[in-house]
Amino acid sequence: MDLVGAVKAILAALKYYLPAYVANGAPVVFKGKTPIDGGRYFIDGRRLLGDGKTWEGLIAGILAGTSTAAILSLILGEANLLILGFVASTSALLGDIAGSFIKRRMGIERGKPAPILDQLDFFVATTVGLYLMGVDLSLDVVFGLALVTLGLHKTTNYLAYKLGLKEVPW
Numbered sequence: 001m002d003l004v005g006a007v008k009a010i011l012a013a014l015k016y017y018l019p020a021y022v023a024n025g026a027p028v029v030f031k032g033k034t035p036i037d038g039g040r041y042f043i044d045g046r047r048l049l050g051d052g053k054t055w056e057g058l059i060a061g062i063l064a065g066t067s068t069a070a071i072l073s074l075i076l077g078e079a080n081l082l083i084l085g086f087v088a089s090t091s092a093l094l095g096d097i098a099g100s101f102i103k104r105r106m107g108i109e110r111g112k113p114a115p116i117l118d119q120l121d122f123f124v125a126t127t128v129g130l131y132l133m134g135v136d137l138s139l140d141v142v143f144g145l146a147l148v149t150l151g152l153h154k155t156t157n158y159l160a161y162k163l164g165l166k167e168v169p170w
């Protein structure tokens, strides 16, 4: 595949991934205060998930991602994008939660960086969700999108930090 072909293929796959990006970013804006783990600790003495994973963030993310999917579905006239966007959004947030679970087990505190995991937990889960829904994504496109996601994450987090939405630039 040439570069133009690769860029086109990645852009074409965005209709499946855009809701997940929105879902993953929404909790940063609509910060919650009810921790999903209910403040509970795991057998290793560390928090199950930590205060950074809240019910409000989860619900806001699913709603924002699914709304994005509804708009895309209308604009493109593809009814299936709504349900796919709901699955992608839910998968993204579950992936983010799984990422926090892994971080806590590694002894990394809430908000402290875990390179790659922080950026790609939601992306990997979204890809699995879309795959289970039967979306045909080539490995090249998924890999290309993963690279784009790594770059995008840095940029948007820095912007969120500058806007005062995040306390740290990662």
Ligand code: CTP
Pocket: 027, 028, 029, 030, 031, 032, 033, 049, 050, 051, 052, 053, 054, 055, 056, 057, 058, 093, 096, 099, 100, 103, 109, 110, 111, 112, 170
């Ligand atoms: N957030 C939320 N609920 C979620 C996910 C995120 O309220 N389900 C909010 C929290 O305010 C969180 C912020 O979005 O601090 C940024 O998310 P993220 O970077 O994933 O959380 P961290 O605070 O870095 O925590 P962790 O170390 O567990 O990733």
Ligand code: MG
Pocket: 111, 112, 118, 170
């Ligand atoms: Mg973080």
